[in-house]
Amino acid sequence: MGSYYNIDAILTDAQKVPCTFDLTVPGLGYIDGNVGGDMKEGSKVELPLWLGEMLALSQNLNTSSLVTLDLPTALSPRVLNALKADPRTVDLRAIAPYFYNLGARILELFEEEEMIEVLSETFKARAAVIADQAHNPRGALGEGADFMRGLDENERQLFRAAHDSAKSVRTWIAEMKKK
Amino acid sequence: MELVTVIPRQRLEGLNLLGGPTPALTPPHRATLPLWLALLLKRQRRANISPPPWLHPTSLSAILTFETDHAGAAFSPPPRLPPGTTSSPPFLPSSTVDAAADALPYHWLELGEILLEAAPDDFEDPDAVRRLMRDLRECRMAKLRAGVEVLEAGGGFKMNGIGGMEVSEGRAFIGGVIDGLRKIGASREQQRRDKEREERENGYTATAGDDYDDDEMDM
Known part of the structure; x- marks a missing residue:
């Protein structure tokens, strides 16, 4: 996703995902706060997505993969059910600051047809509210404030885009009147 | 290059502009002019825009x-x-x-x-x-x-x-x-493409295999 220096991609990959070690790794205990010890087989650790992905996908010559990835809590069935019930009231930022990017990355690794549906529907429903808020700034400060706080990073960019376009048109009209 | 209609208040010879010649203005006949020229004449009070x-x-x-x-x-x-x-x-x-x-x-x-x-x-x-x-x-x-x-x-x-x-x-x-x-839908899109490519390749190898059989028969 994106360029090497894309800060959004880097931050997306830094989000934690739960991993289970399938092998005992000597000397890796410090990840789990057990300095100097071994990483036991079957222990669950939260690793950044980039590390977990690398360990899960690296196939050594003879062994199976080192760790098994699990779905992050941000995309757990509980969250998806909440989104299905009402996408507008969920605080995505509290769940994951890069919610959709994380979802897209996870979908590359897992086959979850339903998750694609839920995420697309959520994104669309929330985008419509974002557009309304962007055109009516008083709403964004008043009753819409809670919703605005719960936007994930993608949605914030969307809000900014919508708001800036409306502002540019207003500026054009104002500039033309000055001449 | 939007054109608007003006009602001139003064006479003006036709101008040869890059976008083509403008009609000569004779009040009170209406004429069609490019928007910028109409705005200029309007500001100078030489024409009204309808x-x-x-x-x-x-x-x-x-x-x-x-x-x-x-x-x-x-x-x-x-x-x-x-x-x-x-x-x-x-x-x-x-x-x-x-x-x-x-x-x-x-x-x-x-x-x-x-x-x-x-x-x-x-x-x-x-x-x-x-x-x-x-x-x-x-x-x-x-x-x-x-x-x-x-x-x-x-x-x-x-x-x-x-x-x-x-x-x-x-x-x-x-x-x-x-x-x-x-x-969000990228993974599904990727899957669909892989499947299509697979089908295309399978179809291709299948016909290639048939050709191979034919060759053997000929021999």
């Missing part, structure tokens, strides 16, 4: 009624092109006095704002026009935003009759939504 028929309050309110009550989610249709034309706006005169009264041309918002600003005294009721323009804009932007809910990563949304300024205003947001949807 607003296009669609900027009249009655036509605007008719269009507004159509937008709100009959068009549903669609926009009111753009002006019909005269038969046999190969060019399109802004190279077609859509803002002269001969323009259609029942349709908003591509540059309706820009033209309306410019004319209201430069020549409010040439309108019968500039305040009513201003109000109707604002209502129309609100109503159409709301439709544009509502269209987001039916968007799909690969789908379409009918925008016939939308104006240039409205496209620009919606571009960043709608583009962002489509990009986001595409990102």
Whole structure:
């Protein structure tokens, strides 16, 4: 996703995902706060997505993969059910600051047809509210404030885009009147 | 290159401009001029601009009624092109006095704002026009935003009759939504492509195998 220096991609990959070690790794205990010890087989650790992905996908010559990835809590069935019930009231930022990017990355690794549906529907429903808020700034400060706080990073960019376009048109009209 | 109709107050010889010669101005005959020249003459009080028929309050309110009550989610249709034309706006005169009264041309918002600003005294009721323009804009932007809910990563949304300024205003947001949807659906898209490629390759190898058999038979 994106360029090497894309800060959004880097931050997306830094989000934690739960991993289970399938092998005992000597000397890796410090990840789990057990300095100097071994990483036991079957222990669950939260690793950044980039590390977990690398360990899960690296196939050594003879062994199976080192760790098994699990779905992050941000995309757990509980969250998806909440989104299905009402996408507008969920605080995505509290769940994951890069919610959709994380979802897209996870979908590359897992086959979850339903998750694609839920995420697309959520994104669309929330985008419509974002557009309304962007055109009516008083709403964004008043009753819409809670919703605005719960936007994930993608949605914030969307809000900014919508708001800036409306502002540019207003500026054009104002500039033309000055001449 | 939008053309508007002016009613000159002074005589002016025809000018040879890059966009073609302008007609000689003789009051009180109407003439069609490029918008910039019309604005210049208006500012110098050498001409009056007669607003296009669609900027009249009655036509605007008719269009507004159509937008709100009959068009549903669609926009009111753009002006019909005269038969046999190969060019399109802004190279077609859509803002002269001969323009259609029942349709908003591509540059309706820009033209309306410019004319209201430069020549409010040439309108019968500039305040009513201003109000109707604002209502129309609100109503159409709301439709544009509502269209987001039916968007799909690969789908379409009918925008016939939308104006240039409205496209620009919606571009960043709608583009962002489509990009986001595409990102979410990227894995499914990838899967579909893989499957298609696999099918194509399988089909190809199958026929290749048949050829191979035929060769053996010949031998």
